[in-house]
Amino acid sequence: MNEQVLKAKQIVENYDGRPLRIMEVCGTHTHEIFRLGIRQMLPENIHLISGPGCPVCVTPVGYIDQAIDLALNHHCTICTFGDLIRVPGSDMSLQQARAKGAKIVMIYSPTDAFTYAQSHLDEEVVLLAVGFETTTPASCMAIRDAKKNNLTNFSALVANKTMDNAYLALKDSADAFLYPGHVSTITGCQIYRDLCEEGISGVVTGFTGPEILTALAVIIKKLEKGQPFFMNCYPRVVRDEGSPSARKIIASVMEPCDSIWRGIGNIPGSGLQIKAAYQDFDARKKYGLENTQGHPNPACRCGDILRGDCMPNACPLFGKVCTPEHPVGACMVSNEGSCSAFYKYME
């Protein structure tokens, strides 16, 4: 451990000031913090809260219901990331719909759905497009390529989200944020300076132990000064300007809209929808889908967890009725979900 990291570790371990609430908003951070044992080394007055950075966790129940409707009632082939298959909808998951005859194809990138549609012209293919700034460009490329190739059997059910307005909505949930390393490679750092103007503090950090400890030490020291702050503690990967080319692809196909986040509700301007020029590839329009809120299991506390109001092990279903093998809520399904991380790493 080099001298700088050792110093950061000492700052964190020896902190004895007022209680601090620090929210990590990236599911990968949540898992790495557990895996590296960082939670165990924190003093009692530093509380790490897992925020809404797992795309599967924040996708509302109504979206799963729409996907199941497409599969069972419109006989579409659903192309989706694996995690989404096991997320419970109001009445069933996509996995359970599969047992009723739904055709569900697991993909590793949104562009796989375009390729699948090209080679299965006798099927109506729908891409489940979820995720933040890191995965959205690939969904946009799939839609753009479908239009370029006049692919009439392809459309996308879009629930992509952007993070900046979510920080505003969660302003009072934390003293500072650990901003996500991956998303920041696309957004760049200006959004964080803008948040700083709104009184929101945080640092961008990477995923190694030294990087996370350094970020926590920076937060402790900066909070002592009492002024909103931002620092990029991951400059080896996150450039100030982010990725203008990825943002350009997004802006060419999608535009901002209001969006429902599971457990948080509607956050104005935090979602993306397909632009009018690509509306033939919008599954909601193509199949006349009605917007629905869905009915999450009332005992599941995913919403409270995503807002930082409670920890996963405070949920009465945690580890008993709800396990990674039999998830009741989305936070237990995804590898990036906080309930899944708690279950995997807690003794």
Ligand code: SF4
């Ligand atoms: Fe929901 Fe299961 Fe987490 Fe409880 S443990 S909040 S039921 S996902």
